[in-house]
Amino acid sequence: MGKKRRLPQRLPKATQRFFPNLIEYTVTSPKDAAYNCVAFAAGDTTRKWDPGMLPAPGYYWPPGALEDDNDDVDALKRAFAEIGFEECATGELEAGIQKVALYAMVPDDWLHAAVQEPSGEWSSKLGNGYDIRHKTPHCMEGPLYGTVMCFMKRRI
Numbered sequence: 762m763g764k765k766r767r768l769p770q771r772l773p774k775a776t777q778r779f780f781p782n783l784i785e786y787t788v789t790s791p792k793d794a795a796y797n798c799v800a801f802a803a804g805d806t807t808r809k810w811d812p813g814m815l816p817a818p819g820y821y822w823p824p825g826a827l828e829d830d831n832d833d834v835d836a837l838k839r840a841f842a843e844i845g846f847e848e849c850a851t852g853e854l855e856a857g858i859q860k861v862a863l864y865a866m867v868p869d870d871w872l873h874a875a876v877q878e879p880s881g882e883w884s885s886k887l888g889n890g891y892d893i894r895h896k897t898p899h900c901m902e903g904p905l906y907g908t909v910m911c912f913m914k915r916r917i
Contacts (some may be wrong), residue, residue: 762912765871768788768789768790768791768879768891769788769891769899770788771885771896772786772891772893773790774892776887778905779903779904779905780900780901780902780903780905782899782900782901782902782903783893783895783900783901783903783905784858784900785895785896785900786893786894786895786896786900787893787894787913788891788892789884789891789892789893789894790892791891792889792890792891793892794889794891795808795809796808796809796810797810797811797886797888797889798874798875798885798886798887798888799807799811799837799840799874800802800821801874801876801884801885801886801892802838802861802876802885803841803844803861803874804844804876805821808820808821808863809821810840810886812824812826812827812831812836812840813832815833815858818872821824822840823839823840823843823844823874824843825839825843826839826840826842826843829845829867830873832869832870832871833868833869833870834865834868834871834910834911835861835868836871837869837871837874838863838911838913839861841848841861841863841874841913842913844915845915846861846913846915847913847914847915848911848912848915849912849913849914850876850912851912852883852897852898852912854877854881855877855914857916857917858914858915858916858917859876859914859916859917860873860876860877860907860912860913860914861876861912861913861914861916862874862875862876862877862883862886862898862901862911862912863872863909863910863911863912863913864901864902864906864907864908864909864910865906865907865908865914866907867907868909868910871909871910872905872906873901873906873907874883874896874907875895875901877898878894881896882894882895882896883896883897883898883900883901885901898912
């Protein structure tokens with residue numbers, strides 16, 4: 762029988778330093794380079810969502826979301842709109858609604874997406890690393906992902 766890999770209790774200090782607001786969290790999966798944060802927030806753990814890497818194998822972007830500029834926050838909004846999301850005012854928990862938070866340092870360069878869990882907590886994929894569950898979308902704000910630029914929602 763193979764050994765079951767244990768998840769770490771804490772992120773490595775080298776990772777943790779990029780998230781000064783991330784205090785309470787749980788590592789929920791082993792490292793996996795097959796998907797990225799945008800794919801994870803969209804519910805796809807089979808490939809990376811990144812329009813800049815198309816047509817490389819293993820990458821995807823909703824065809825209806827492709828335009829001339831695919832790096833800005835509006836491009837990320839278009840990608841989530843293609844799978845049924847619409848912009849909303851807050852990340853507050855609403856019954857029957859799934860939300861995502863979209864992050865950037867500046868509006869013309871998206872960096873991260875997180876998804877709200879049914880409990881009201883949030884989950885993020887950290888690059889090619891771990892998936893984590895955290896208390897609020899603002900826990901991920903900092904020098905790596907910037908700030909939450911907008912929230913989007915869809916009925917589930």
